[in-house]
Amino acid sequence: MRESHNEQVERWAEYVKNNPDKWKSRLKPFLDSQIIIARRFYKKLAETEQGKEKINELRKSATANYSAEKRA
Amino acid sequence: MSFPTPRIYYFRKYYKLASSLKIMKREIEDKTILDKFAEQFCSIVERHCKYIVCSGFVAIAHGRSRGTEDIDMILERVKEENFIELHEDLVKNGFVCVQSDDPKILFKEYLTKKGSIRYVWKDEGFFPPEMEVKLAKDELDNEQIKNRIKLPLTKLNIYFSSIENNIAFKEELLRSDKDMEDARHLRIIYKEKIDENEINRIKEKIKKIRIKNERIA
Numbered sequence: 001m002r003e004s005h006n007e008q009v010e011r012w013a014e015y016v017k018n019n020p021d022k023w024k025s026r027l028k029p030f031l032d033s034q035i036i037i038a039r040r041f042y043k044k045l046a047e048t049e050q051g052k053e054k055i056n057e058l059r060k061s062a063t064a065n066y067s068a069e070k071r072a
Numbered sequence: 073m074s075f076p077t078p079r080i081y082y083f084r085k086y087y088k089l090a091s092s093l094k095i096m097k098r099e100i101e102d103k104t105i106l107d108k109f110a111e112q113f114c115s116i117v118e119r120h121c122k123y124i125v126c127s128g129f130v131a132i133a134h135g136r137s138r139g140t141e142d143i144d145m146i147l148e149r150v151k152e153e154n155f156i157e158l159h160e161d162l163v164k165n166g167f168v169c170v171q172s173d174d175p176k177i178l179f180k181e182y183l184t185k186k187g188s189i190r191y192v193w194k195d196e197g198f199f200p201p202e203m204e205v206k207l208a209k210d211e212l213d214n215e216q217i218k219n220r221i222k223l224p225l226t227k228l229n230i231y232f233s234s235i236e237n238n239i240a241f242k243e244e245l246l247r248s249d250k251d252m253e254d255a256r257h258l259r260i261i262y263k264e265k266i267d268e269n270e271i272n273r274i275k276e277k278i279k280k281i282r283i284k285n286e287r288i289a
Contacts, residue, residue, distance in 0.1 A: 006253075006256075009137075009253050009256060009257060010256065010260060012135070012137050012257075013135070013136075013256070013257045013260035013261060014260060016134065016135030016257075016261060017260060017261050017263075020225065023135045024102040024104075024135070024227075025101075025102050027104075027135060027137060028102055028103075028104050030137065030139075031104045031105070031106060031132070031139065032104050032105050034139035034140075034141075035105045035106065035141065035200050035201055036105075038141055038199070038200045039196060039199045039200060042198075042199045042200070043197070043199065046197075055198075059170065059190070
């Protein structure tokens with residue numbers, strides 16, 4: 001299972017390398033949608049009770065995970 | 073005596089110009105939300121100090137197919153007054169810092185304590201994308217800033233840490249599945265150009281400076 005994911009990563013990297021003018025337009029909707037979905041979700045969450053506190057907690061947790069990853 | 077310029081000359085010139093405009097238009101349309109955010113932020117920072125963008129966004133800007141909400145930036149070790157000017161310029165241009173509006177607090181309580189601060193677009197109401205900003209903390213960071221580079225393949229007007237640095241950090245220090253995949257992606261994109269000796273040199277330096285210091289801490 002993992003191996004096929006690795007192969008996919010490599011296949012895509014080869015595509016990017018060999019198609020410098022094409023890859024961006026294929027990837028753009030995927031990259032943008034993640035930001036758009038995250039924004040939409042956080043906006044909804046912020047409207048709920050304790051939503052803003054939860055967002056702050058998520059932020060702190062993201063920073064802590066990032067630091068922990070770097071120490072590992 | 074001069075001869076009239078043949079029509080074909082004007083036609084070729086027009087065709088060339090139209091083709092260039094078409095390419096420019098496509099490049100602008102292809103820019104992602106992250107690209108626009110990063111270029112806008114970096115153009116402001118560059119007015120005040122040297123910086124690098126490193127880690128995940130380097131791989132993403134080279135086509136790595138994965139998500140991220142934040143971009144990592146390291147600033148050269150600026151003085152407090154320089155940072156205050158930079159912060160005010162960012163605020164004037166539509167950015168807001170998540171932790172505080174007071175640049176003195178940001179500098180003293182976060183940046184000088186080896187912490188990071190996060191900026192977002194003000195209009196988006198504290199939501200992604202984010203720029204995670206840190207000050208250079210050791211010789212390794214200073215070296216990355218000194219050797220910073222623009223990477224034409226990304227078509228972005230941004231200074232990055234070198235590809236060798238990014239690969240070395242991801243393979244030697246960060247080492248999560250995601251980081252190893254980022255490194256493999258960059259290795260494929262730059263396979264003819266990568267300087268393996270340089271990667272090994274940086275890895276040795278990471279072991280000596282970063283890993284040793286973190287064990288002591």
